[in-house]
Amino acid sequence: MFPPSFQNIIVGMKTSSIILLAIFLLLLITPGCSLLSESSENPSDQFTTIENKGSDTIVNLALAWAEEYQVINPNVRLSVTGGGSGTGIAALINGTVDIANASRRMKIEEKENAVANGSDPVEFVIARDAIAIIVHLENPVNNLTLQQLSDIYSGKINNWQELGGENRPIVRLSRETNSGTHVYFLEEVVRLGEKDNKTLFSPDTLLLPSSEGIGAEIRENPNAIGYDGLGYVTDEMKVIGVSAVDSKEYILPSAATVNSGKYPIARDLYMYTNGTPTGAIADYLDWILSEQAQEIVTELGFVPILD
């Protein structure tokens, strides 16, 4: 079936895949060496490992906490990964992580699922986050009401001209459906917080798999509008002032406007554990609520929780 020189391909493939393999091995070995030598000095049974997974909004904050905490408590190893709030909660239910990060409350179905799987999730509020509405730097629009945002994302407003901007089509950007930010935005902005409101995102809303995907498109595309946690906003994007449904005052997101309750699109960030935490996990969560850890919250652009 194959011509005789097919062998040449196989040989060719082999050389290129051997080179690739060599590169991968090199990458693996370099950090691996240091790990190996460390663990041979200290027997591993002295360590407690805490697995921490979930929301991409929280992942940078959780990483910063983990780094700091491991300096204070060298006997605790924290492993932090992202993936989305839904992913973290699913992992907690399946018993593969100790702490799940979530940028939204657990859904009723998830709670039922957890109980059915024999786990008992306990909720902690660990910080607050404002969701910033972001556009390209050259976009002349400064302010939007919640109602206008809802109309944009449900597909009723399709041109920036209708909002006092240039004659450009609106390109709607959103996080993927497994993101807690997506679910929060659907409930509080697209549906304006109304329980029986069944408005959906317009089907042509771009669902981007990462905050970086949204950032890249906002920086580059003057037609785009997006939303993301305040911690992900950089100088290369323009933040839009938002007014609540029954207010005429446009507010920019900041720690002060979130804690005073003026900025309308702000939410609590959560960690969930399986049952009331004990031992190392309880110590870690106590530390997160301490002043020292909450300072890191401010540094990363999130809003610390007030006592």
Add this chain to the structure above:
Amino acid sequence: MDKNITRHESLITFFIKSTGYSAIVFVGMIFIFLLLEGLPAIQKVNLATLFSSRWYPIEDYFGLLPLIGGSLIITLGAILIAVPFGIGSAVYLSEIAPRWVRDLMKPFIEILGGLPSVVLGFLGMLILSPFLRKLLELPTGLTALTGSILLGGIAIPTVVSVAEDALDAVPKSFRDASLAIGATEWQTIWRVTLPAARSGVLTAIMLGVGRAIGETMTVMMVTGNAPILPKGINDLFSPVRTMTATIAAEMGEVASGSVHYHVLFLIGIVLFLISLIVNITASAVVFRQKKRQERILS
């Protein structure tokens, strides 16, 4: 002594045989697993929902049409790019290029084939999509076209390698005969060499298609993932969501056993069936071709 050798031989034969059959066993087991996890979706979601054009799983909208349409339009675009470029390169390498050019270019094409798709996706997101948006004055550069171009690039090395080998296998006497009766070089390539290597070239195209339709990461990064049902060739310039990107983006969040979970496996079955059809078509074409050759030779 003799007995020992025979036993040895039969043992080795058995071992080699079982490695050969294991491919069939694995494919069978994967298909059974997909069926077991995917078919409950048909019971739990009614067919009208599955054939609707709205995909929004967290509110129980499970319309598969936009996803199937998205995968098809991107693959079609990739074929339109990969076939002319791939076959053209193969013809150049095997028929026209001097020996040293060929020795230089083949490794480069193989390296292109080995590029991780995430890297291509990253280039597409930061360079190709802004470029296309400005060039074509589109609302956004994250479109089916961007995905098609990158997928075409991914499929080209496969098409070139296999097609070039097929052209290479055409006996030199075919070309000599054609040139001897006064055909030009181009006439020889178009009328003699390419038709003689047709089955291998078609295999190359089919393998390229298979490579394109299964690609995930690149597509997820550059196509915008908006589940819009493509209605015509114009929708090449709007965002789409493919089946592979949907499974990759959503599999992590679903609770195992939920309706959404089963529907994602159903998408897996659809993907599996599509690549099965592509492969069967490919081997059917090759098979028919062989019979015809045998007829001529006898």
